[in-house]
Amino acid sequence: RRLVVSNAIDVTEQKRAADELARQARATALRADVASALAAAPDIRSALQACAETLVRGVGAAFARVWTADAAGEWLTLQASAGRYTHLDGPHGRVRFGELKIGRIAAANAPHLSNDLPNDPAVGDPAWAAREGMRAFAGYPLSADGRVLGVLALFATAELPDAVMADLGPVAASVAQYLDRRLAAEAVRESESRFRSMADVAPALIWVAEPDGRRTYFNRTWLEFTG
Numbered sequence: 001r002r003l004v005v006s007n008a009i010d011v012t013e014q015k016r017a018a019d020e021l022a023r024q025a026r027a028t029a030l031r032a033d034v035a036s037a038l039a040a041a042p043d044i045r046s047a048l049q050a051c052a053e054t055l056v057r058g059v060g061a062a063f064a065r066v067w068t069a070d071a072a073g074e075w076l077t078l079q080a081s082a083g084r085y086t087h088l089d090g091p092h093g094r095v096r097f098g099e100l101k102i103g104r105i106a107a108a109n110a111p112h113l114s115n116d117l118p119n120d121p122a123v124g125d126p127a128w129a130a131r132e133g134m135r136a137f138a139g140y141p142l143s144a145d146g147r148v149l150g151v152l153a154l155f156a157t158a159e160l161p162d163a164v165m166a167d168l169g170p171v172a173a174s175v176a177q178y179l180d181r182r183l184a185a186e187a188v189r190e191s192e193s194r195f196r197s198m199a200d201v202a203p204a205l206i207w208v209a210e211p212d213g214r215r216t217y218f219n220r221t222w223l224e225f226t227g
Contacts, residue, residue, distance in 0.1 A: 027167040030058040034171050038178045044068075045079050047182075051152075051175055052082035059164060061154040062134065066142075067095065067102055068150040068179065076106055076151060083155075100124045101139060106148045111140045111168070115159045136160040140168045142176040149179045 033054045041047030048066040055064040063083030067076035076095045078088045092100070098107040101122055105112050114120045114137045117129035128134075134155050142150040152172050154160070199206045199219040207218035 023163055023167070026058070027170070030054070030167060031170050031174065033058060035174055038174065044179070044182050047178060048080035048175070049082065051171075052080040055152075055154060055171070056083040059154055059156075059160075059167070060158075061156045064152070064154050065092075066150060066152050066175070067106075068142075069097075069106060069148055073097060073148065076102060079150075101137065102151050102153060105139045105141050105151050105153075109141050109143055109146075109148050111138070111165050111172075113138050113160060113162065113165050117155075133157045138164050138168060140165070140172040142172055142179060144176045144180040149176055149183070 034051050037050035037054050038047045041050050048068070052064040052066055055061060061083060063081065063085045065078060065082075066080040068079050069076055074097055076097065078090075078093045078095075081088055092102065095103045097103050101112065101114075101124070104122065114122070115135060117123055117134050117137055118126050120126065120129075120137075123129055123137075134157060136156040136159050137153065138156075138160050139151055139153040141148050142152055152168065152175060154164075154168075196219075200221075202219060203221060205219070205222040205225055207222045208216045210216060
């Protein structure tokens with residue numbers, strides 16, 4: 001006769017812990033890739049495009065998009081689109097705060113996840129979602145110091161787990177900080193440009209000098225007067 005002895009061990013918790021470690025590793029790699037893309041880009045639009053492309057690869061989305069808000073906080077303009085759709089001039093190229101999914105995310109300054117797009121009442125065109133096989137949507141506001149600077153969104157043909165929102169949070173924060181810095185720098189440059197333009201047409205002599213007498217700035221009137 002043959003005797004069989006078996007021993008069963010429940011590895012559910014070990015498997016769950018291993019899955020969580022793998023998710024954290026993917027999230028860390030995604031944040032690093034996005035940070036590298038932002039640092040290497042020469043301008044805001046290139047940076048956001050690189051970010052969208054990185055999200056498509058890292059999350060496995062059908063396509064990713066990034067909108068930026070205007071100074072008045074009324075409109076969102078599509079700046080980057082990667083994956084299945086890359087055009088920027090479609091019906092969602094300009095979205096008002098509070099309208100459609102993107103505008104509602106911006107108005108509420110809160111993320112949103114949907115895994116049933118064809119039957120989601122907040123979708124502007126559910127027929128499009130069904131026709132294109134789009135099942136899931138994940139959107140995250142890009143906010144800094146309480147100000148909404150834009151919205152980041154993913155569309156997928158398969159269900160997105162709840163953990164994707166936890167992964168997108170640090171990514172959205174990095175993009176928002178990047179936008180905040182770049183927009184502040186551009187505002188300073190515009191202010192300096194306006195000052196220089198006004199100073200050049202002013203009838204007064206305007207200049208800045210170091211203690212040793214070196215001129216670090218002078219307007220056109222100063223140059224014409226002194227030669």
